Amino acid sequence: GAGVSQSPSNKVTEKGKDVELRCDPISGHTALYWYRQSLGQGLEFLIYFQGNSAPDKSGLPSDRFSAERTGGSVSTLTIQRTQQEDSAVYLCASSSASLDEQFFGPGTRLTVL
């Protein structure tokens, strides 16, 4: 597609449930980022994938959070045993190897009840 897409756009879940968030980066972009944005806050870095290299997981807030990137394209962010403080907008971005600009998807708004 023309831009980064994310699904679902909204997710409401109960505390303790697992959730999976999906990101489709721009075709050909080798770098993929996940960020979390809490209400009225800036972007908090979570994880970064670059090609076939080991991902940079330094931003993941706990071991309940994990992410995969299959075939160097689509990525899935998984949150296990969700907590209310996990409620936020989760943004995905991709960039090409030759450019520094990140292009963002529309985000997934997660609400944990």
Place this chain on the structure above:
Amino acid sequence: GQQLNQSPQSMFIQEGEDVSMNCTSSSIFNTWLWYKQDPGEGPVLLIALYKAGELTSNGRLTAQFGITRKDSFLNISASIPSDVGIYFCAGQLAGNQFYFGTGTSLTVIP
């Protein structure tokens, strides 16, 4: 971790006025980026800056990469109602290390 200090936090201006916001850091950045985020959407890239001292325009937007590489500003001239949104600066330290400011919320009063 690294922090970008973005100011002002919010602005309320009359349509037609000019706007200025800036970001500063204690670290030297290789790249400065400015994004705009509309409600319910992801940030959209406005301007990218790659060299110290670089001044770049995109329509009514002008941004500069500070000489010290520790700061950047964004100006919007002759604001219009559709300029409303949250503006974020971002700095690239090295490789994949991007750091975002906390945002400037802009309200334009018609």
